[in-house]
Amino acid sequence: MEPDILAQHIYSQNPINLESSNKEYVKILAKSFGMSENDIVAIQKHILSKKTTDKMKDDYEVALHKKVHELKQRNGSAARKDFVVNVLAPYFDALSRNQIYKSGMENEIFERDVCQLYEKFFPGDNAAQSLYAFMNASKIYFSGESFNVDYLNAINRNLLRYGLSLDFELQSTANLLSVQDTLLPMTVYKGDSLAAIKLKRFIPGLMPSKSGYYTIGMHYVVVLDDMIAAHAESDFLELEKGELYKKYDDKRFERFWRYLGMNMTLQKASEIYNFLMKKDFEGKPIAYIKRAEELNTTIHETKHIVDQIEHPELTLNLDAEFSAHITEAVFSPVPNVALLSAIQRMENYAMIQRQPYLNQVVAKLWTIAERSAYEKQYTNDSLRYDLANLYNNYRTIRENAFFEPLNEFAEKIVNKL
Structure with missing residues (x-):
């Protein structure tokens, strides 16, 4: 990424401390943005x-304008990559926060040029019109209208043909990511179909907190x-x-457990957490932990699609999360770790909702966790x-x-994974 474009791209995502040369701080920034530590120091100075x-x-605007003008004269894969890195990626990211290039006619001319370049480098059915519609849908969202996800889907259907995908979160960040692997090939499921892909960052930028979606x-x-990878490293270092x-160190959990009639303390909950993490991960290399977390996420997210196929009428998010988390734990190579994840998610829902049936589910999950932690004869099976x-x-609420x-x-999804 060109230095002047990179500077605005990074600083608009998070106004970093420019004068801190503290090694730990630089290391954190490097991991956060997907850059080397030397590159972080260089961009701070820039x-x-x-x-x-x-x-x-x-x-930034001058560099962007110059790059767009230059790319009108260029063709080929190197020019396409230059367009992706120095025009499309920073533009999408700025668009996610409504930070448009300029105002008025200058912005309209710039966006028209970007749409034409997009069609040139990513030819597809109505590529330019699709991008223009996506731009407008994103901008009117900030004036109070809803965002139609179909516009994002149209962009991604086209980008996927070239090994790219856009992760776009309004009022947050946007990342153009490369397709690293197909985890689950397109699979027919009850008259519908689904697949799973793994995406990886190749342009500097902050990633969202989610592992999959x-x-x-x-x-x-x-x-x-x-x-x-970040979660796997965190688990590895913790162990x-x-x-x-x-x-667990927040007294609100203890009050909630008492409300449920559970004999649970912060100390005991933390002890169960540690026992179960060690049961699945102790002595394992970080590559194993990463692969296990990858499988967990894939199982979880594919179950969301399957539930949409099987029960499109189910609309309550906490029901969907219960289904995905428990399915993940049933089929996970590390079921105790997946159980902990299920407890954390369902417990957070329950503490907010105070729904009696959900409270029962949380209590049952903790009972299972306690048995797995303390009873030697209680196996993963x-x-x-x-x-x-x-x-x-389980009955949906x-x-x-x-x-x-x-x-x-199990037969059509898990076996393939």
Whole structure:
């Protein structure tokens, strides 16, 4: 990325401390933005050389304008990559926060040029019109209208043909990511279809906190390699310390557990957490942890799509999350770790909702976790059996309906993974 474009791109995402050369701080920035530590120091100096944020933005706009003009004369894969890195990626990111290039006619001319370049480098059905519609849909969102995800899906259907995908979050960030792997090939499922792909960052930028997701209207789920790697490293370092990690230290949890009639303390909950993490991950290399987390995320997100196929009438998010988390734990190579994830998600829902049925679910999950932590004869197969029973007997809160049995999901999805 050109230095003047990179400077605005980075600083607009997060106004970093420009004068701190603290090694830990630089290291954190490097990991956060997907850059080397030397490049972080270099961009700090480059931003400081601009003196003011207005000067930095002016130089960014000049560099962007120059790049667009230059790319009109170029063709081929190298020019396409240059367009992606220096025009499309920073433009999408700025658009996600409504930070348009300029105002008035200058912005309209710039956006028209970007749309034409997009069609030139990513030819497809009505490529320029699709991008223009997406631009407008994003901008009117900031004037109070809803955003139609179909416009984003149209962009991604085209980009995927070239090994790219746009992760776009309004009022946050946008990342153009490369397709690193196909985790699940397109699979027919009950008259519909689904697939799973792994995306990886190749342009500097902040990643969202999620490990994976799926977008309504698309037939594939996304797993974010950078975030999976970050979580795996965090788990590995936590285990390496070899001491009790105080996962629970907020007294509100203790009050909530008492409200549920549970005999649970912060100390005991943290102890169970540590036991279960060690049960699945102790002594394992970081590559194993990463692959296990990747499988967990893929199973979780594909279950969301399958539930949409099987029960499109189910609309309550906490029901969907229960289904995905428990399915993840049943089929996970690290079921205790997946169980902990299920507890954390469902417990957070329950503490806010105070819904009686959901409270029962949380209490049952903790009972299963306690048995897995303390009973030697309680194996991973015992754990999976109890979780499958919990899943099979669960009734959705709004519709009072059962989820479909997991046999077909196991055969068509899990076996392929």
